[in-house]
Amino acid sequence: VFGSVTTFFTVIAIVVLSFADLSNVVNSPDPPSYSIVVFTGLPIALASISFSFGGNCVFPHIEENMKNKKSWNIVVGLALATCAAMYAIIAFAGYYVYGDDTMSPVFLNLPKGLVLTIATLFMTIHVLTTAPIYLTSFAIEVEQYLKITREFYSPWAELALRALFRTGLIVICTGIAISLFGWKSMSIWALLWNIFVMVVGIIGCIIGSTDAILALLRDFREMDTNN
Template sequence: MLRHTLDSYSISATPSLGFLRRPSGSIYSMYEPAIDSNFGDNFKSKLLTECSKIYSKQDLDKISRMMSTWSGRGSLPEQLIGELPITFGCSVTQTVFNSVNVMVGVGVLSMPNTIAQAGWVGMGMLLLFAAMCCYTAYLMKDCFESKETIKSYPDIGEAAFGKYGRLIIAIILYTSLYAYCVEFIILEGDNITSLLPGVSLHLGGLNLDSVHFYAILSAVVMGLTLLVKNARVISLLSATGVVATVMVILCVFWLGTVNVGFHENGPPVKLGGIAFALGVYGFCFSGHCVFPNIYQSMADKTKFTKAMIICFVLCVLMYGVVAIMGFLMFGEQSLSQITLNMPEDAIASKVALNLFVSLTFYTYALLMNPLASAIEELLPTKVANSYWCFIILRVALVASSVCIAFALPFFGLVMALMGSVLCILTSLILPAACFLRIKGSKATPTQIGLSVSIMVLAIICMIVGAYSSLADIANQL
């Protein structure tokens, strides 16, 4: 998903490790489109450089058309299990909807907290990150147009830095998927406790408070969704992410006007919280893993830049509205998730909590399944095709994500750490670096200057944000 979703509800497109090994008859073959499997699979398993040597120009044109049609029908290439359903020949409106669904998700919950941590300057930082990420999305479009064989984010890494570039990007993307799953465990434990407080479990020497009990219970339920092989069913449910987010924004507005009021205020700048805000904003605009598939799905690819500009404007408006309203409601007391600040007896609070809790159940499988599938590709074919491997691998991944969530139960700080490292890498540093490498001397001075500036600023933000998040996590432990 992310292709269909890196973010959040949506979350992150899953790269392919097929160039390492792709087992024939994988348990996930049911998700793959019905195209000429021999021709298509042979092509996909080759590195870009090898393809240019093996196939003629006519063959490459044929393959390009096949893959374009394939990725446009809604069953996305490779492991993109659970990505958003993108129909063939998307209009600008459909593209904007899909892109917003990718980027606006759980990150919206932390918006008021960023203002509480960094001051009102956080709104300026939100605009800056949106502008930079929008520009790097444009750079990715240029990368796709430079070579017909580039169809995915890992393809960009390979075209720029060879097979190691592809491998590094794949590792970063899959690590992001796993980190999102950890975030969802934390999110479920916190928010279900707000809905149903006072529940605990005492069994022998096992003592679980409400947060830990609900986190485990949620993990069990979400783990069961991993056993649903027709992931498109879950994908369709996850596509309601935009609607859910809009509903949450309306709930926040209702609480502010009817229940709580907008009466809080804060300082313009709080230097100590700027690094935290940087990480959260990096997390909020990390949709670049999905943009390759969204680009391929468009009927008129020349309008991709226009669609991205509209998408980022809408995202800024949605994030900004929640940030301003939430902070004016709760001020310096804004917690890592605005849902934790909401009055427990208000109907709007219950609606918002139920929306996020229910949608997170579906999204978890969309993120974890591609990761499990990638691991299966690295296993011997006989083992990977075993149903016991299918079950044991997913149980192990769910259990490990629960353990990490218990070890690091800090939703906001984990989000900031992810945004500072993984998301800034995938959304700012890697697109700019790959663009400069692929375009070379063909890049204009303006493109070179902006790309280098974004890389330098992003590296600084990554270092500062990662250090601040790790230090805060260490202090909380």
């Protein structure tokens, strides 16, 4: 509930503050410019999109705990559509007002004030409390293997052990094990989609690496010039 409230508040705050700042931006000595495609921004865009829709690792456990599992497709579809709509609204408002000068996060562009401070605080707390969710799948599997369940412990003991174990996971940043041979059971369309994602990722890696190397070379040249 807290995450939903903070997210909706932040979306509204960003849109309102952006358009409230529109007249100042347009009338400034350096009005914003716009680009149709910025290829150098592809790597950070892919990373942001992947993180934004990265909750799929807990989908199986959410579906498992649903009372009406047959409604899963509708639920997950509406959830993802809602997330996409909110991201699109923020992207439109931010880029429409600030153009190529839009920074990441867009909070850096918005006019300072109480609303921005509250939105920033809310999102910071939201991210910190949501990040451990990405470890849920791995944690549940290991906890079952270690017999950290109510079958072997009292409810309070189970809660304490799970809290201790998951805190340890967060501290040491344990990743989720992924099968190396899962592609064999994929349909042709699923396999093609994964290949497409890999190709786009490789392209993003090449563009990002090239841009980073060129920026590094420019910095070295500037250092030599200054010396």
